[in-house]
Amino acid sequence: MDEKETKVLDExxxxxxxxxxxxxxxxxxxxxxxxxQAEQKALIEKACKKIDEIEIGYKxxxxxxxxxxxxxxxxxxxxxxxxxxxxxxxxxxTKLMRLSDATLGGYLTTPEVSSELLKGVIEYSxxxxxxxxxxxxxxxxxxxxxxxxxxxxxxxxxGTKAETTGLIYGLEEVPNHELYALVDVTNPDLEDSDxxxxxxxxxxxxxxxxxxxxxxxxxxNSVGKPEGILVNTxxxxxxxxxxxxxxxxxxxxxxxxxxSTYTKNLKFVMNRATMLAxxxxxxxxxxxxxxxRLGESPVWNILGAEVVEAKDMPNIAAGTFPVxxxxxxxxxxxxxxxxxxxxxDPYTQAATNSVRFHARKRVxxxxxxxxxxxxxxxxxx
Numbered sequence: 001m002d003e004k005e006t007k008v009l010d011e012x013x014x015x016x017x018x019x020x021x022x023x024x025x026x027x028x029x030x031x032x033x034x035x036x037q038a039e040q041k042a043l044i045e046k047a048c049k050k051i052d053e054i055e056i057g058y059k060x061x062x063x064x065x066x067x068x069x070x071x072x073x074x075x076x077x078x079x080x081x082x083x084x085x086x087x088x089x090x091x092x093x094t095k096l097m098r099l100s101d102a103t104l105g106g107y108l109t110t111p112e113v114s115s116e117l118l119k120g121v122i123e124y125s126x127x128x129x130x131x132x133x134x135x136x137x138x139x140x141x142x143x144x145x146x147x148x149x150x151x152x153x154x155x156x157x158x159g160t161k162a163e164t165t166g167l168i169y170g171l172e173e174v175p176n177h178e179l180y181a182l183v184d185v186t187n188p189d190l191e192d193s194d195x196x197x198x199x200x201x202x203x204x205x206x207x208x209x210x211x212x213x214x215x216x217x218x219x220x221n222s223v224g225k226p227e228g229i230l231v232n233t234x235x236x237x238x239x240x241x242x243x244x245x246x247x248x249x250x251x252x253x254x255x256x257x258x259x260s261t262y263t264k265n266l267k268f269v270m271n272r273a274t275m276l277a278x279x280x281x282x283x284x285x286x287x288x289x290x291x292x293r294l295g296e297s298p299v300w301n302i303l304g305a306e307v308v309e310a311k312d313m314p315n316i317a318a319g320t321f322p323v324x325x326x327x328x329x330x331x332x333x334x335x336x337x338x339x340x341x342x343x344x345d346p347y348t349q350a351a352t353n354s355v356r357f358h359a360r361k362r363v364x365x366x367x368x369x370x371x372x373x374x375x376x377x378x379x380x381x
Contacts, residue, residue: 124210131332
């Protein structure tokens with residue numbers, strides 16, 4: 001094939017290629033035109049359908065106005081659509097995803113669990129803080145005590161001297177008593193708890209033992225527990241000056257009842273209700289408060305002596321002893337034999353898949369110098 005023929009064939013191929021490309025462009029344009037026509041047709045059909053719906057709704061409304069039709073759910077939906085542009089009637093339940101239904105989304109949410117543990121305040125009588133406290137390694141403590149004294153006598157230059165008798169000594173024994181608490185906890189609870197449950201139990205044991213011993217130091221009957229300051233019959237008392245109320249005169253009498261040496265470390269012990277009653281005492285002459293809580297000091301004082309709040313002290317009522325005052329360091333002793341001991345027992349309750357925590361404490365308490373404190377009785381005299 002010579003050069004001329006080759007040139008002619010190349011020209012023919014170029015022309016064929018151009019024709020094909022033009023044909024493809026025509027096909028693409030045709031398809032686009034058909035798609036556009038289909039979309040326009042769909043829009044027209046949609047518009048016609050809406051027009052039909054409006055017409056039907058209008059006719060139904062006319063029928064309703066004339067009393068010829070009832071308000072069916074479908075008709076209500078149509079009215080909602082006509083008024084609000086929505087096809088969801090307000091009184092029809094819909095299957096929206098929401099938190100209020102667990103299966104429709106509620107299971108997908110998780111509340112935040114705080115690591116904080118809210119605990120109410122546990123009150124106790126803080127007698128331990130004002131009494132004398134000592135430790136022992138024995139079952140009890142015996143304290144030597146002078147129980148009688150002799151009287152000195154006068155004599156002349158040649159007078160006869162007789163023996164002065166009456167000096168007597170004795171022993172005051174303070175026995176130890178046992179406090180305990182038992183708590184069973186399942187192994188899964190110990191293993192899976194977000195908290196250190198064992199440490200939390202230790203804190204609870206300490207707190208509740210403080211509550212129990214505080215109560216015993218005030219009202220304990222000395223049978224299997226310490227002796228309380230209100231139970232000891234050797235403690236003297238003064239009257240409040242009123243059969244039903246506490247009075248300022250009674251508080252003065254209580255303050256001056258112990259020997260003057262004891263007033264150097266004197267403290268008033270009462271509950272919160274009694275503190276309120278004392279704080280609002282007023283003078284009958286000028287109506288001024290006789291006692292008040294000083295704004296510049298967080299400590300209550302009566303005649304310069306500190307007031308200690310003890311929840312186990314009784315409320316003011318006829319015949320009760322709502323206030324005790326004196327030197328508690330001299331009057332009351334607390335003996336600690338064993339501090340809180342906690343035994344972790346995984347065997348006793350093993351059949352129930354539990355661990356038993358056994359907490360115990362040995363402590364004693366007793367009035368050893370009754371003359372150092374006095375009680376205030378709500379009585380006229």
